[in-house]
Amino acid sequence: AGQLMAGKRGLVMGVANNRSIAWGIAKACASQGAEIALTYQGDALKKRVEPLAADLGTKLVLPCDVTDASSIDAVFETLKKEWGELDFLVHAIAFSDKNELDGRYVDTTEKNFTQSMLISCFSFTALAQRAEKLMPNGGSLLTLTYYGAEKVMPHYNVMGVAKAALEASVRYLAADLGRNNIRVNAISAGPIKTLAAAGIADFRYILRWNEYNSALRRNVSIEDVGGAGLYLLSDMSRGVTGEVHHVDSGYHIQGMKNEDAPDI
Numbered sequence: 001a002g003q004l005m006a007g008k009r010g011l012v013m014g015v016a017n018n019r020s021i022a023w024g025i026a027k028a029c030a031s032q033g034a035e036i037a038l039t040y041q042g043d044a045l046k047k048r049v050e051p052l053a054a055d056l057g058t059k060l061v062l063p064c065d066v067t068d069a070s071s072i073d074a075v076f077e078t079l080k081k082e083w084g085e086l087d088f089l090v091h092a093i094a095f096s097d098k099n100e101l102d103g104r105y106v107d108t109t110e111k112n113f114t115q116s117m118l119i120s121c122f123s124f125t126a127l128a129q130r131a132e133k134l135m136p137n138g139g140s141l142l143t144l145t146y147y148g149a150e151k152v153m154p155h156y157n158v159m160g161v162a163k164a165a166l167e168a169s170v171r172y173l174a175a176d177l178g179r180n181n182i183r184v185n186a187i188s189a190g191p192i193k194t195l196a197a198a199g200i201a202d203f204r205y206i207l208r209w210n211e212y213n214s215a216l217r218r219n220v221s222i223e224d225v226g227g228a229g230l231y232l233l234s235d236m237s238r239g240v241t242g243e244v245h246h247v248d249s250g251y252h253i254q255g256m257k258n259e260d261a262p263d264i
């Protein structure tokens, strides 16, 4: 126990259920004294998110679909009224049509390309625009990305392109907002079985491949990502911005398969 986040208030977006990466980060921050607001996308998820919010002792559980700018504005208006200022924000949101998380990237459609970019990349910038106004004394913004931004991963396709743009936007946002002491970072998480991951074809194969071929020879948990999120959202990382921090059991450092990896 400790109180690394005492007195800090944060908005965590992207909790769908108790397997969500956003939930791992919310739990880690709350355990260190942070006060947290959650958002949910649509009524179907409201039922899942409300009990989780109760676990955190928060009454701030707000609807938000990032494709609807007025719903983003409504969240920030509520936060301004309830809290006045905001210390941190977590963006753990991504979407692509499932049909395009299979087969070839070259076959991606304009419609799904545009929508994937809007939800998975631009929405972080849209949130930063609003968060900046509530962070007169600085703050920390965090998003989630994946190795498919850097290297071609099977079936990741248009999402890899969106994550590459998201990682670039972390750097541009960090440069713009640094003079206001607002830090902007990303965690590049290893594969975790979540609702979003279930949309990726052959995800079980990817999980096993990462387990056998990472330096730590195991997959990461939402608690592992939560610990790194806590660091990036707390003052412990006060000198860190514009960073893409890998929480992937060291998978990204490997040049080849592990010699001791079993066949899969």
Ligand code: NAD
Pocket: 013, 014, 015, 016, 017, 019, 020, 021, 022, 040, 041, 045, 064, 065, 066, 067, 091, 092, 093, 094, 095, 119, 144, 145, 146, 147, 188, 189, 190, 191, 192, 193, 194, 195, 196, 197
């Ligand atoms: P998840 O399904 O639990 O979370 C994804 C969230 O995105 C959901 O809460 C969903 O409601 C939200 N979302 C989708 N479209 C939205 C919209 N239009 N408006 C508002 N919210 C919307 O899955 P997760 O794996 O925890 O995903 C969180 C983030 O982590 C995503 O950015 C994902 O790409 C990233 N990530 C996941 C993995 C993995 O293997 N699971 C690895 C690296 C990065």
